[in-house]
Amino acid sequence: MRDNTIAPHTLARYMGMSVSIARRAGAILMDHYQSYAQDAASLDIDTKDDNSPVTAADMASHDYIMRALSAFTPDIPILSEENKEQPDISGGLFWSVDPLDGTKGFIKQSGHFAVKITLMQNFEPVIGIVFEPAYNQLYFASRDSDAYMIGPDGITRQIQARKADLSQGLTTLFNGTHYSQASYDALRDQLKTRGLDVPNTDKAQGSCKTMFYMAVARGEADIYMNCGHNPDLKNGNGYSWDYGADALILRKAGGVMIDVTTARPPTFTQPTQNMNAMIGLGDRALGETLFPKLKHK
DSSP: OOOOOOOHHHHHHHHHHEEEHHHHHHHHHHHHHHHHHOGGGOOOOOOOOOOOOHHHHHHHHHHHHHHHHHHHHHOOOOOETTSOOOOOOOOSEEEEEEEEHHHHHHHOSSSOOOEEEEEEETTTEEEEEEEEEETTTTEETTTSSEEEEEEEEOOEEEEEOOOOGGGOOOEEETTTTTHHHHHHHHHHHHHHHHTOOOOOOOGGTOOSSHHHHHHHTTTOOOOEEEOOOOOOOOOOOOOOHHHHHHHHHHTTTOOOOEETTTBOOOOOOSSSSSOOOOEEEEEEHHHHHHOOGGGGG
């Protein structure tokens, strides 16, 4: 496995450029979003092999990000959700990109979508960026920094997850467009066996106006149940480009993302393969109580 250790000043330069790239990609998405609001035919919606939608907006953002990152770091390979063929990744540095995370929300005109850019080093995220262009909210963190957001006012603020108050119940989120009832019930049962009885959140769909893990990272929610589609809670739940940035930002905000099948933070050693069901917890200490293996990570 290659080392490719990044010096702090280089990491800071990569962060600044990738933030600029994410913002420009977001502007491209918003051009399509506004055109689609006026003319539904402009979006050119297609269906991929996995039955998920892809639009002209996904591809325009993808094309721009690929060109920009290739010009900026020509020696670093890029994984993108919209690549026709993915590069062979054996370690070292690589980008993992979702040009439009939340295509279904984009199509529904809900505002619930984002650009995600992650720089991985030996399969660990060292830069994470989540940009929500509809709300002009950008979240970021690096290996060497805390977690921050820049809101519509342009002010950079540190974000911090909150300590859970079990006596008041946990503010719980889940994604109502990417789950099955069987997997949702299985995840609730898994948490209940560990001592956490999460209330049924079927009425929470759409209640969150920010990306789910970011709501936990900024202290607006306690837990995000990311159950995926499979009742055994394995696979069927997105890829490295869906979660790499979120995992780093949430961790740097004091929380933790947990793969419930391993009881540890998710690994990205197979970045083009489906991931398992996960939860995002704002209170890492609670996570260590529920999943004791976390104490050794």
